Each structure stands twice: as structure tokens, then as C-alpha cells.
Amino acid sequence: MNVRIVRRALLVVASLFAPACATGRVAPETGTADWPRTLGQAEAAASERRYGDADRLLADYATRNPATAGAVESAYWRGLLALEPANQDGSPTVAIAFFEAYGKAPGALPHRLEADILRHIALKLQSFSPSAVALATPGTPSSSAPATSAADLKAKDAEIQRLKDELAKANDELERIKRRLTAPTKP
Numbered sequence: 001m002n003v004r005i006v007r008r009a010l011l012v013v014a015s016l017f018a019p020a021c022a023t024g025r026v027a028p029e030t031g032t033a034d035w036p037r038t039l040g041q042a043e044a045a046a047s048e049r050r051y052g053d054a055d056r057l058l059a060d061y062a063t064r065n066p067a068t069a070g071a072v073e074s075a076y077w078r079g080l081l082a083l084e085p086a087n088q089d090g091s092p093t094v095a096i097a098f099f100e101a102y103g104k105a106p107g108a109l110p111h112r113l114e115a116d117i118l119r120h121i122a123l124k125l126q127s128f129s130p131s132a133v134a135l136a137t138p139g140t141p142s143s144s145a146p147a148t149s150a151a152d153l154k155a156k157d158a159e160i161q162r163l164k165d166e167l168a169k170a171n172d173e174l175e176r177i178k179r180r181l182t183a184p185t186k187p
Contacts, residue, residue, distance in 0.1 A: 034061065035070030042077060051087040075102040076111045083122055088150060092122035 038061045045054035058078050062071040079098030082090035099119035103112065 032065075032068055032070060034065070035068065035073070038070065039073070039077065042081075046081055046084070049086060051081050051084060052089055055081055055089070069107075072102065072105040072107075072109070073111070075099075075105070076109075076115050079115065079118065079122075083118060083125075088154070092125040095119070095122040096126070 038057055042054040042057040045051075045057065055078055058074040058081075062074040065071050075098045079095045079102065081087055082095040082098060083092065084090055096119055099115045099122065102109065102115045103119070109115070
């Protein structure tokens, strides 16, 4: 008897939500409780300089909850992350795209002024040469040192990693040979 009641209740609930699934529309309030948690996780990842993880969290939220205020806000925060000079995957061009998308969203936007200002800053950064941007980035070598582009730094990092991998393989092979030579022989 209880099984029939549960089945009927499930059937009624399914029939209520089936039209929403068929049209592909999502209720505007879906996922709003997740937004503060997602934003907090993204901020924590960014503070640990894991910009790719932070961006992925925000992008996933916006994909899962496209009709929410958090999805609109994620464009602002993704633009902010893209503008961070320490973010190797970010750039002024990417930041501009996010800030423009945020500014075009309908309704009241809590960061509209900040997004406009940051978009203007990103436009100015785009007009500078890459070496000038590298010199202006905190933590870069002084002006007396030659400026290196992000591509050069990535290439050097890749080469260093490749050499480290080769060294690790060579050390493993050496250890294997040592174990083989020191193993007792059968009489």
C-alpha cells in the first residue's frame, strides 16, 4: 500500500517537472544556495595561485546554473582572475570578454562600476607591448634584466620539467642496476 502511494507521488512530481525538462528551462532559483560556497572555493583556490582551478569552479557553476545571479557574477570573477598578472592562462583580452559579458547582463549588477573600470584597465594593458607589461608585473626582474615573454618562460619551464623527468628515469635505472649487482648470486 505504501509503495503505491510513493509511486503515485513520484509520478505526480515527475509530471510537474517534465515540461521544464522538455523546454530546457531552468528555474531561476536553482543553485543559488551553491553560489556562496562555489565563490568561496574559487577565492581560496585563487589565493593559493591555483587560477585554473578557480576559473574551472566558476565556469562549472555558470554551466550548471545558467539562469542564476551567480552565473552572471561568475563572469565578473572570471574576468578578475584573467586580469591577474600571475595567472599564466589569463590575459587582458580574456578579461575584457568576461567584463563585457558581465556588463551586458540584464538587471542590477553589484559590480557594474568595478567591471567597467577593470575593462578599461584591460584595454589599456592591451595597448602596451608584452615586454612593458612584463616589466610592470610585480615580481618580475628589474628593468636592467632583459624582459622575457610568458611563452619563453613556459618553454623554459617545459624544458626544465623534461630534464627533471629524464634525470628521474636515469636515477631509477641506476638504482635498478645497483640492486641487480648487489643481489646475492645462487651457488
